Amino acid sequence: MLIVVIGGSGSGKSAYAEELLAGMGEKRYYLATMRPDGEESRRRIKRHRDMRRGKGFFTIEQPRRIAGALAKMDAPEESSVLLECLSNLAANEMFSDEDGEACSEEALTAEICGGLWTLAQGVKNLVVVTNNVFEDGIRYEEETMKYLRVLAGVNRRLTERADFVVEVVAGIPVVLRRKEGEEILPREWEEERKCRL
Amino acid sequence: MIELYIGGYAQGKLEYVKRLHPGQEERIKNHFHLWIRGLLEEGKDPEAETEKLLKENPDAIIISDEIGNGIVPMDAAEREYRERLGRLLIRIASEAGRVERIICGIGQRIK
Numbered sequence: 609m610l611i612v613v614i615g616g617s618g619s620g621k622s623a624y625a626e627e628l629l630a631g632m633g634e635k636r637y638y639l640a641t642m643r644p645d646g647e648e649s650r651r652r653i654k655r656h657r658d659m660r661r662g663k664g665f666f667t668i669e670q671p672r673r674i675a676g677a678l679a680k681m682d683a684p685e686e687s688s689v690l691l692e693c694l695s696n697l698a699a700n701e702m703f704s705d706e707d708g709e710a711c712s713e714e715a716l717t718a719e720i721c722g723g724l725w726t727l728a729q730g731v732k733n734l735v736v737v738t739n740n741v742f743e744d745g746i747r748y749e750e751e752t753m754k755y756l757r758v759l760a761g762v763n764r765r766l767t768e769r770a771d772f773v774v775e776v777v778a779g780i781p782v783v784l785r786r787k788e789g790e791e792i793l794p795r796e797w798e799e800e801r802k803c804r805l
Numbered sequence: 806m807i808e809l810y811i812g813g814y815a816q817g818k819l820e821y822v823k824r825l826h827p828g829q830e831e832r833i834k835n836h837f838h839l840w841i842r843g844l845l846e847e848g849k850d851p852e853a854e855t856e857k858l859l860k861e862n863p864d865a866i867i868i869s870d871e872i873g874n875g876i877v878p879m880d881a882a883e884r885e886y887r888e889r890l891g892r893l894l895i896r897i898a899s900e901a902g903r904v905e906r907i908i909c910g911i912g913q914r915i916k
Contacts, residue, residue, distance in 0.1 A: 616873030617884075618891015648881070743813065744875025752876065777871075777906055778811060779895035780915045 610728050611735045611772045614763070616743075620779035622656060625690055625737045630663055632688035632733050638665040639677050639689060641696035656692070665690070671700045675726035688733040694766075695739035698759045713754055717761040724766060738763050740775075806902035807859060808866045810912070811894060817910030818868050825912070826866060834858070837869035837897075841890050845882070855893050859900055867897055871906070 611628060615621030629636055638660060644650050660667075670677040674697060678684050691697070701720055702708045708716070728734045742760060747753075767773045773785040812818050819835055826832065834840075844851040858865065873891045878884050898904045904916035 616871065616875075616891065617877065618873050618888045618895070620891075620895045648884075740874040741876050742874065746875065748876065756876070777915055778809065778891075778898035778904060780898055780904060782913075782915050 609733045609772070610766075610770045611733070611774070612763070612767050612770045613735060613737045613774055613776060614740050614784075615737075615776035616740045619740075619776045621737055621739075621776040622692060623659060623779070624774070624776045624781055625692065625735050626660060626663060626665075628735055629665070629688055629690045629733075633686075634664075635683060635687040635732075636663075636665050637677070637681055637687055637689045638667045639670045639674065639691045640667055641671050641674075641691070641693060641700060643671050643696075643700065671696070672704060674720075674723040675730075678727060678730045681731075684730045685732060687731050689727070689731045689735070691727070691734065691736045693737040693739055694762060695741060695759055698762060699755065702755055702758065709751070713758055713761070716758045717765070720758070720762050721765050724762070725769075728769075736766060738766075806864065807897065807900050808903040808905075809894070809897050809901045810866065810868045810905050810907060811871050812907035813874075814870055816907050818907045821905075821907050821910060821912050822866055822868060829866070832862075832864050832866045833868065834862070834865050835868045837867050838872060838890055841893060842886055845886055845889065851889055851893060852896075855896065859897065867901075869894060 613621050613625045613628070615624075640653070640656075642649055642653055644653055657667075668677050668680050670680075674691065677689075681687055698716075698720060702711075702716060711719075724736070738759070742756060748756075767785065770785070771787045773783075775782045775784050810818050810822050819833070822833060823830070841851045841855075844854055869890070873887050878887070898916060901916065903914065905912040905914045907913075
């Protein structure tokens with residue numbers, strides 16, 4: 609099963625995604641994409657680690673080439689995996705070295721999507737957290753606009769294939785798409801999550 | 806009962822709320838986001854002030870801009886403002902009996 613969770617900064621999307629994973633069986637991996645460069649990143653990483661404490665996640669650092677995480681798992685096919693988050697992964701793929709910046713939008717989008725498909729097919733459940741960074745109306749320099757287009761392209765392709773797409777607004781999950789004819793999550797269970805969050 | 810109305814800039818939030826609750830202007834706390842921004846700039850504690858607001862106004866209708874849906878700002882104070890406001894909106898939403906997001910003047914009830 610593939611689930612996409614989208615939300616803005618401080619929307620509660622991570623807490624919601626972790627709640628989803630908590631209901632998905634014993635083997636749980638957390639794929640961390642943020643690089644600890646600078647005090648603020650370290651603080652954010654610590655905040656997320658504290659949130660995950662006691663929830664039974666095993667953390668894998670995978671800032672790039674996301675499918676590489678499969679080799680670091682014990683039994684990937686039995687595992688539920690939380691990828692946090694796509695906006696960091698896309699930025700790391702684009703801005704880590706000159707190769708990334710020289711790549712075309714199409715090539716970058718295809719490469720990131722390819723990694724995600726491999727990962728999604730190799731595990732039991734994949735929950736991908738992604739960031740709504742598209743609504744501030746600011747015209748950034750071309751490099752950032754290219755980043756926005758790549759991330760948006762990956763988001764769109766990913767949600768096309770996803771079984772369940774949910775936006776988190778002020779901590780409240782708003783279902784955007786649920787694959788027809790498939791029982792993704794029991795509806796009562798979603799309601800219960802809603803009340804708890 | 807606390808109510809929360811959120812949405813982007815100039816989406817008709819106040820007008821929507823006034824239509825929904827005619828004659829109840831005194832319950833409305835508009836521009837919650839600007840209040841939080843002001844508190845942060847003055848070095849005050851927005852979390853404590855928000856708790857006070859909720860406690861003293863258990864019938865408040867709170868209206869706030871949604872500001873978290875953009876590129877992470879370069880400026881640390883702007884990042885702090887986005888993050889803190891987002892967390893406070895989660896806090897208010899958890900207390901609220903009704904939460905709506907407004908877009909193009911249209912409300913979508915999410916709680």
